[in-house]
Amino acid sequence: MLTIFLAIAPVFALILMGYGLRRGGIPSTEFWNLNDRLVYWVLMPALFFAKISAADLSGGLGDYAMLLYAGFFAAILCGWLFGRGFAAPQASSLLQGSARFNTFIGLAIAEAVFGTTGLQIAVLGSALLVPVVNVTVVTLMTRQLGGGGKSIVRGLVKNPLILSILAGALFNFAGLKEVPVLHEIARILGSAALPIMLLCVGANLKIRGLSGDVRIIGLSVIGKFLINPLAVVLAAWVLAPDLLVFQVALIFAALPTGVASYTLAREMRGDAPLMATIITAQTLLSFITLPLTMLIGQAVLSLN
Template identity: 60%
Template structure:
């Protein structure tokens, strides 16, 4: 376990560095806001396109990998739904519990997979993101429509429209198209996007840290605890069970478990604000789970080994 903890320690140290830099005003608040956009609109789509367009998307192994990831995600979401109904604190709190239990920080997944398993691990983590990101977003937006119905459904339609223009999803779809047509790698373009993709991991980890809020966090402990239980216990347990049931190979199973052991993602806070969820509660969940993941992730990854 110590070896695993040391391997992923630089990932969390970069997150802490991002937090410290932003709180210290280095270089400026505007820099971090613009950096988030750089990662979201340029660096991550470049990384996704290069890795997916040149990956092997055929074979039974990919189906088993997908089945394992979906089993973990939907098990955690179902736990979140059950917890939200049991708490009976209203739709805003309920949607935060569901997101806290089922969503994950893709940026951290890519960095941890590369730290532990090198280029092959990063490739699998990118494929995992391609499989999960569209499904996760559609599932969560649909549950918002159930728990927080709005007259006319305008916020939900706006969220669905934003999914259709999401640069990560668009880059995934474009990469799959080029892969299927056998057009990748593309001379010059693929090389340029590969260089941009190499810059993505360290910058996005700094941005994850910069987005954390440790001051002024106030929230009911029960929803925070239940969301953490779903994300850091139910999700990885379901991944382990599914990987064993599907006979998944060791490396894909280990990368799938990385997704299971991740804290919930910063995008959950944005969606809560957009669709009328409890955004302060969501911010608390993100921060608490990020801190807990320091301890939980080495345990789960050691169990996988």
């Protein structure tokens, strides 16, 4: 437990640093807004492209995909069922809070705990999850809230993360894994992504003035931190995957909801203030739940 916590601690320290810097006005609010865009449009796509295009995909991703999708679909089903007792805007926030994840934190923790190999596996996990998660969530939210679906789908088609994943996969399958200059640029930009995005995650946390139905927040925590990891552990019990693959999949299952959930809630006329509360509460709670989940998951699988 101590070893895992110490490995993860710098990740959360950078998140807290980002929060403190923004609250202190350093250097400015506009700076953090521009950095968000830099990470989203340049640094993260570069990281995804560099890692996926050069990855060894010969071993197959079947078991890994099964673990990731087992956790996600179990959690989103839980969020959908829990939300049936609430008004549509609140139910849509519960849906996102139960199933979406913060890719940035996941990549950073995978690298911190398992090194370059862990980061590579986490990037592949993102490639498997990001398109499926976005399409599924948007489809269900459109059904809950009505309208706006077409414009959101058009936005997904232009999503730089999805486009970089597709570009990396095409390069990989075409055998163009290492293109001089192009891949060097992508790796340099990608290496800057993790520390900057962690600071931005912290800068986007909003602790003051938060409000929301405690029941919804609690139910989102159950879906995200209990149902999702439990489904991954059960799937691993059946599939008996490679240990490192299981550990990285468990990291994804235990991640807090990503900040993009707030933007989507606002654009689709969901309950954006409630979404902000869920994001902040889950991010702070994950300081404790994430290392604990990894420890329990490993212990349970070792009994198999």
